[in-house]
Amino acid sequence: MTFRKPHKLGTHLGALREDGAVLDLAAVDPALAGGNMPAFIAGGAPALQHARAALARAPVAEDAVLCAPIPRPPKNIFCVGKNYHEHAKEFAGSGFDASAKEVVPEAPVVFSKPATAIIATGETIPAHLDPTGSTDYEGELAVVIGQGGRGIPAATALKHVFGYTIVNDVTARTLQHRHRQWVLGKGIDGFCPMGPAILTADAVPDPKALRVVTHVNGEKRQDAPVADLIFDIPTLIAAISAGITLEPGDVIATGTPVGVGIGFTPPQFLKAGDVVRVEVAGIGVLENPVG
Numbered sequence: 645m646t647f648r649k650p651h652k653l654g655t656h657l658g659a660l661r662e663d664g665a666v667l668d669l670a671a672v673d674p675a676l677a678g679g680n681m682p683a684f685i686a687g688g689a690p691a692l693q694h695a696r697a698a699l700a701r702a703p704v705a706e707d708a709v710l711c712a713p714i715p716r717p718p719k720n721i722f723c724v725g726k727n728y729h730e731h732a733k734e735f736a737g738s739g740f741d742a743s744a745k746e747v748v749p750e751a752p753v754v755f756s757k758p759a760t761a762i763i764a765t766g767e768t769i770p771a772h773l774d775p776t777g778s779t780d781y782e783g784e785l786a787v788v789i790g791q792g793g794r795g796i797p798a799a800t801a802l803k804h805v806f807g808y809t810i811v812n813d814v815t816a817r818t819l820q821h822r823h824r825q826w827v828l829g830k831g832i833d834g835f836c837p838m839g840p841a842i843l844t845a846d847a848v849p850d851p852k853a854l855r856v857v858t859h860v861n862g863e864k865r866q867d868a869p870v871a872d873l874i875f876d877i878p879t880l881i882a883a884i885s886a887g888i889t890l891e892p893g894d895v896i897a898t899g900t901p902v903g904v905g906i907g908f909t910p911p912q913f914l915k916a917g918d919v920v921r922v923e924v925a926g927i928g929v930l931e932n933p934v935g
Contacts, residue, residue, distance in 0.1 A: 645841035646681050646715065647708040655679030655711055659699055660841040660928065666708035673698040681714045681842075682893025685790055685806050692844070712764045712838040713809050714788065718891040720756035721786075721836060722884055723813055725826065727752070727874050727899025734907040740821045752875045752883045755826045757813070757897075761836035768935040769814055770834040771914050776818035779835075779914045779934070782900035783858035783866050783922035785851070786811040787877055788842055789894040796885040801878035804890065807842040808851065810922050810930040811897040812858075817906055817913070837920075838895070840928045847926065851877055856901055859921040860914070868901030 645660045647668075656679045659667040670677040675694050676684070684691050726749050733747055763769070771779040790806030813830060814837065820829030848854065851870055858866035875883070880896055905912040914920065918934040 645839075646679060646711040646713050647705060648711055649705070650707055650709060655715065656705070657681065657684055657695070658705060658708065659695070659702065666705045666710070667699065667702035668705040668708070669695055669698045669702050671703050672701045682718055682891070685788070686892035688791070710764050710766060710840055712762045713840075713842045714838070714893055714895060715762055716759050717895050718893050720758050721762070721811070722894065722896040723755050723757055723830065724875070724880060724897065724899040725753035725755060728868060728872050728901045729874060730868075730872075730902035731900055731904065734902050734904065740817045740906055748874060752880055754884060755830065757827070757831050757836045760833050761831050763834050763837050763932070765837065765839040765930045765932065767834070767837070767932060769812075769837065769914070769920065769932050770832070771916065771934050773832050773834065774816035774819070776816055777913065778817040778819075778911070780815045780817050780905040780911075781858060781860065781865070781914060781920045782813035782815060782904055783856050784811045784813055784897045784900050785854055785856055785870055785924055786838070787881070787896040787898060789890045789896070790845070790892055792889060792891040792894070794885050794887070794889040796881055796890065798878035798882040801881035802845070802851075804881060805845045805877070806892070807844040808848055808854070808924070808927060809838060809842045809895070810840075810924050810927055811895070812837040812920060812922050812930060812932065813897055813900060817911070837930055837932045839930050843927045854924055854926070857923045858903065860912075861918055866901045866903035870898070872901065873898060
């Protein structure tokens, strides 16, 4: 995970304990100083070994403020649309899917969100930046690339995964519909909460067993296993890397399950004062107020 200290510049690498305490790894191992998560990930197994060796001796950073695990990925965040069967049907029937030719896509629908959209858990989703008042939530499992490459085959794709985190693919639905291409509706500043930490791939023998659960103001809206993906994680990595080189620290948000705001009649869009909580067991909780 990545954290900062109040009123100080720079970020630090840490580990998030189950009780929520932040452990400062660089305090016991100078090799982990700097707070650059993509550079740490690029260090491969030796860097991870350093971090694990420091874990037992790392002090609690009492004043730590959580940042997004990767505040600045090497590229825009890769996102996948309509990648759960029931959500694809939900979206097609919502009236907001202006570009669809089929309910269930024949190939992954990939778009991106800029790094300026990334915020940390606890930060406010700036729904006031959506002039149309149609801000919606999309809880998602996100894949963090470890070993990069181009032309990665699906059969070996999971070997290229460093770990997993959570993303909320916040969306201005009217803008998404109006502009056909989705980046303007999904790339608004602050519309990509990410966190709270990265769960390393060796702790997730089967990512399909993970489950994405989203609550809005305490009401459960989404609850689905990653096994329900139309295009699974190896397929997504293979499709994206076919012509684009993936780099350590790149992030792929895998898609959202059924239960988003546009699926209700009338739609239940986010408003100031709401709280969105996305949880994946093992990774933790990504929770953000709406403003």
